[in-house]
Amino acid sequence: MKDLKNILLAEDSPEDVQLILTALAEDNLANDVVVVRDGAEALDYLYCRGQFKERAAGNPVVILLDLKMPKIDGLGVLRTIKADEKLKMIPVVMLTSSREEPDLVESYQLGVNAYVVKPVNFQEFIWAVKQLGVFWALLNERPRGSVNLTK
Amino acid sequence: MINQTGRPSIFSLRFVSQAGSVTAIVVGFLVLVGWMLDIAALKSVIPGLATMKANTALAFILAGVSLWILQGEHASHHTRRIGQASAAIVALAGLLTLSEYLLGWNWGLDQLLFNDPSGTVGIYHPGRMSPATALNFALVGCGLLLHETRRGMMFACYLVLGATVISLVALVGYTYGVESLHAINAYSTMALHTTLTFLVLCGGILAAHQGQGLMGVVTGKNIGSALGRRLLPLAILVPLVLGWLLVKGQEAGLYGMGFGTAIFAVLLVIIFVTVIGWTARSLSQFDEERTRAEGALERLAKTLEQRVAERTRELEASREAALNMMEDAEEAREKAEQGASAQAQLAAIVVSSDDAIISADGSGIIMSWNKGAQRLFGYEEAEVLAKPLPLLMPERYRDAHHKGMERMLSTGESRVIGKSVELHGLRKDGSEFPLELSLSTWSMGQRTFFSGIIRDITERKRAEEEVRHLNAQLITVNKELEAFSYSVSHDLRAPLRHINGFTELLKAHEGSRLDATGQRYMNTIVNSAKRMGTLIDDLLVFSLMGKSRMRTGTVNLDTLVRDVMNDLHTEVNGREVSWHVDNLPEVYGDATMLRQVWVNLMGNAVKYTRTRARTEIEIGSRQEGEEHVFFVRDNGVGFDPQYGDKLFGVFQRLHHSDEFEGTGVGLANVRRIVQRHGGRTWAEGRVDSGAVFYFSLPDRKEQPE
Numbered sequence: 001m002k003d004l005k006n007i008l009l010a011e012d013s014p015e016d017v018q019l020i021l022t023a024l025a026e027d028n029l030a031n032d033v034v035v036v037r038d039g040a041e042a043l044d045y046l047y048c049r050g051q052f053k054e055r056a057a058g059n060p061v062v063i064l065l066d067l068k069m070p071k072i073d074g075l076g077v078l079r080t081i082k083a084d085e086k087l088k089m090i091p092v093v094m095l096t097s098s099r100e101e102p103d104l105v106e107s108y109q110l111g112v113n114a115y116v117v118k119p120v121n122f123q124e125f126i127w128a129v130k131q132l133g134v135f136w137a138l139l140n141e142r143p144r145g146s147v148n149l150t151k
Numbered sequence: 152m153i154n155q156t157g158r159p160s161i162f163s164l165r166f167v168s169q170a171g172s173v174t175a176i177v178v179g180f181l182v183l184v185g186w187m188l189d190i191a192a193l194k195s196v197i198p199g200l201a202t203m204k205a206n207t208a209l210a211f212i213l214a215g216v217s218l219w220i221l222q223g224e225h226a227s228h229h230t231r232r233i234g235q236a237s238a239a240i241v242a243l244a245g246l247l248t249l250s251e252y253l254l255g256w257n258w259g260l261d262q263l264l265f266n267d268p269s270g271t272v273g274i275y276h277p278g279r280m281s282p283a284t285a286l287n288f289a290l291v292g293c294g295l296l297l298h299e300t301r302r303g304m305m306f307a308c309y310l311v312l313g314a315t316v317i318s319l320v321a322l323v324g325y326t327y328g329v330e331s332l333h334a335i336n337a338y339s340t341m342a343l344h345t346t347l348t349f350l351v352l353c354g355g356i357l358a359a360h361q362g363q364g365l366m367g368v369v370t371g372k373n374i375g376s377a378l379g380r381r382l383l384p385l386a387i388l389v390p391l392v393l394g395w396l397l398v399k400g401q402e403a404g405l406y407g408m409g410f411g412t413a414i415f416a417v418l419l420v421i422i423f424v425t426v427i428g429w430t431a432r433s434l435s436q437f438d439e440e441r442t443r444a445e446g447a448l449e450r451l452a453k454t455l456e457q458r459v460a461e462r463t464r465e466l467e468a469s470r471e472a473a474l475n476m477m478e479d480a481e482e483a484r485e486k487a488e489q490g491a492s493a494q495a496q497l498a499a500i501v502v503s504s505d506d507a508i509i510s511a512d513g514s515g516i517i518m519s520w521n522k523g524a525q526r527l528f529g530y531e532e533a534e535v536l537a538k539p540l541p542l543l544m545p546e547r548y549r550d551a552h553h554k555g556m557e558r559m560l561s562t563g564e565s566r567v568i569g570k571s572v573e574l575h576g577l578r579k580d581g582s583e584f585p586l587e588l589s590l591s592t593w594s595m596g597q598r599t600f601f602s603g604i605i606r607d608i609t610e611r612k613r614a615e616e617e618v619r620h621l622n623a624q625l626i627t628v629n630k631e632l633e634a635f636s637y638s639v640s641h642d643l644r645a646p647l648r649h650i651n652g653f654t655e656l657l658k659a660h661e662g663s664r665l666d667a668t669g670q671r672y673m674n675t676i677v678n679s680a681k682r683m684g685t686l687i688d689d690l691l692v693f694s695l696m697g698k699s700r701m702r703t704g705t706v707n708l709d710t711l712v713r714d715v716m717n718d719l720h721t722e723v724n725g726r727e728v729s730w731h732v733d734n735l736p737e738v739y740g741d742a743t744m745l746r747q748v749w750v751n752l753m754g755n756a757v758k759y760t761r762t763r764a765r766t767e768i769e770i771g772s773r774q775e776g777e778e779h780v781f782f783v784r785d786n787g788v789g790f791d792p793q794y795g796d797k798l799f800g801v802f803q804r805l806h807h808s809d810e811f812e813g814t815g816v817g818l819a820n821v822r823r824i825v826q827r828h829g830g831r832t833w834a835e836g837r838v839d840s841g842a843v844f845y846f847s848l849p850d851r852k853e854q855p856e
Contacts, residue, residue, distance in 0.1 A: 013645060013649075015645075015649040015652070015653070016645065016648075016649070019648075019649070019652045019653075022656065067641070068641050068642075096641070097641045097642075097644045097645050097648070098641055098644060098691070118648060119648075120644060120647055120648050120651060120680075120681075120684040121651060121681070121684075122648075122651045122652045122654070122655035122656075123655070125648065125651075125652060
């Protein structure tokens with residue numbers, strides 16, 4: 001079984017998606033990004049259902065979750081992932097517009113692996129996303145079991 | 152048997168002395184009469200025997216008179232002098248006569264009264280008393296003289312006893328008819344009645360001592376004196392009588408001298424053995440009786456002791472009982488007094504109270520009703536007395552009331568006694584009103600009573616309702632505000648980020664093709680977006696200051712202000728800034744929030760002095776009543792006082808942003824934080840003359856939220 005070095009990005013704002021992809025492209029990570037537009041799609045992808053029924057097996061190396069999304073928000077997705085024995089080892093990074101204390105606390109209580117506030121300044125934003133991509137997709141090591149596809 | 156009561160009484164002793172005195176006087180007179188009328192029987196009793204001389208008779212009369220006076224208890228001082236003078240004359244007469252005998256002088260005393268015819272028996276010197284008589288008078292006279300002095304009493308006794316012995320010897324001579332005895336020169340002329348009179352006189356004198364001196368030996372009340380009284384007469388009489396019988400027997404030729412003496416000795420032995428045996432028996436009987444009496448006495452003493460102890464215990468107990476009763480009575484009295492005063496106080500309270508005060512008995516029958524109750528319920532006192540309590544309550548409470556009363560009376564438990572409960576009351580007009588009831592219970596004898604204080608809480612209820620409503624509104628508004636700020640932070644920031652991002656991307660992509668004007672437009676878009684980002688961030692901080700929980704504690708403002716000064720270091724770089732910071736007190740509050748206050752005020756001071764060549768910033772505090780007032784004074788650009796109120800409003804600025812950057816949120820934050828600490832904020836300033844910003848914090852240890 002081949003390891004998929006892909007990143008799952010759940011983000012409802014197409015502008016943000018474009019900015020994030022622009023940032024990741026600078027390190028040639030953009031081609032490995034799977035983009036979903038809300039929490040429900042994110043879970044469909046992870047459980048290989050709906051439109052992702054036929055996708056190649058394997059878990060993403062990291063999940064970037066926007067907090068505010070239609071249908072199921074970031075915290076809801078996080079809760080499901082961390083409650084699932086087969087998904088809980090996938091690193092999850094919260095990407096959000098502001099650092100609201102209650103969101104932070106709840107995320108960490110649910111077992112989030114990182115929490116990043118999107119900087120307003122473009123240069124800082126680009127820098128932050130690049131760091132994330134490089135760290136989680138290239139530097140970070142994870143147990144083999146976490147990449148096993150669940151069907 | 153020897154009886155202690157056998158002691159001679161003072162009366163009988165006095166009789167003896169009076170008898171001695173009278174005898175001496177009478178005999179003296181008779182003898183004088185005998186001399187005057189020449190009656191031989193009076194002069195010498197038995198004719199042929201020696202006569203009593205006239206001066207002897209006179210001396211007897213004087214001695215008798217002296218004894219009479221001296222033995223009397225009530226004799227006056229003057230009379231006693233006469234008695235003493237008489238005694239002195241008697242003693243003098245004796246001594247003078249003796250000196251005549253011894254020295255051969257003649258004082259002319261002998262023939263002073265009567266002429267003694269010569270040739271009388273045994274007379275060498277006619278009319279002169281015999282030497283023995285003279286000696287006796289000297290002894291008796293001195294004895295009488297000494298009688299007066301207490302110390303001389305004992306000596307007087309010896310003198311008189313001496314005279315007695317001399318008289319006895321003479322008497323024995325007469326009775327035994329022993330020639331040799333009264334042939335002795337000294338005795339030869341002591342007449343028989345002189346001898347007897349001496350004996351009686353001496354007895355009288357000794358009796359006059361009344362148990363004092365030597366006489367005490369026989370007149371005392373102890374057993375020794377009793378024995379003395381019993382044995383003394385025997386000791387005197389028995390040998391005399393026996394001796395007389397012995398002599399008479401010998402004279403009659405019944406037995407010879409040796410045999411007579413033997414019989415005399417044997418008889419003496421027999422008599423004295425008998426007397427001693429008898430006495431010993433009496434003594435032992437007496438002793439036994441005494442022992443018995445002592446035993447009885449001891450028993451009696453013990454019984455008495457017991458009785459005394461018992462009685463003492465009884466008295467003690469009854470005393471204690473009495474004390475207890477007194478204490479109880481005192482307590483009861485105090486209680487009664489306290490009770491009375493408490494009752495008066497209570498009555499005054501009940502009458503004057505605005506609250507309704509109602510009491511009821513155990514079955515819920517109304518017993519008292521005050522004016523407050525009348526105002527509250529609308530009933531007159533007469534209308535409700537002896538009526539049941541449920542009259543005053545709406546239908547829905549009556550069931551619970553009855554059950555509660557039953558439970559209270561049967562188990563003593565109650566859900567309402569001693570507490571305040573909120574219920575509804577029923578007025579006379581049928582309307583209901585909310586009330587607060589404080590119920591208490593008390594007992595009198597076996598009966599239980601209730602009393603309730605009832606307060607109309609209509610107003611309070613209305614106010615409470617209003618507060619509750621306002622609170623609910625506030626909570627709603629707050630929630631909306633929270634949602635708003637959340638939305639601001641998330642939703643307003645995202646497009647801002649996009650403007651920023653895409654402007655940058657556009658610059659990177661098309662930058663080289665834009666002319667100078669196009670470049671300027673691009674920069675304006677970027678700057679505007681940045682500025683809006685800052686505004687949003689500040690606004691978020693401001694809303695956070697309003698709703699975040701305060702973490703209060705003691706805050707050292709000296710340290711805090713010094714830290715803020717260090718943080719401002721980069722801002723003042725290259726400028727000449729002089730800080731004057733006073734000592735600041737410790738306050739109670741949220742350190743993070745208070746730091747925000749100082750950051751804003753000190754930051755402003757630094758910012759608005761930027762145009763000054765030399766910056767002066769002064770920080771200090773003062774105590775004003777219940778609060779600390781802090782100030783930050785600068786020599787900066789100041790402000791127009793007519794806009795002073797706007798300074799602390801959100802987004803309010805008095806300067807253009809091209810002069811001094813800023814969003815206008817800083818002082819709004821200061822005000823919000825200070826108000827949450829219970830303090831105030833204000834400012835003083837004039838354009839171009841610097842500004843002073845003040846805030847106060849309450850001087851207290853507890854911080855209300």
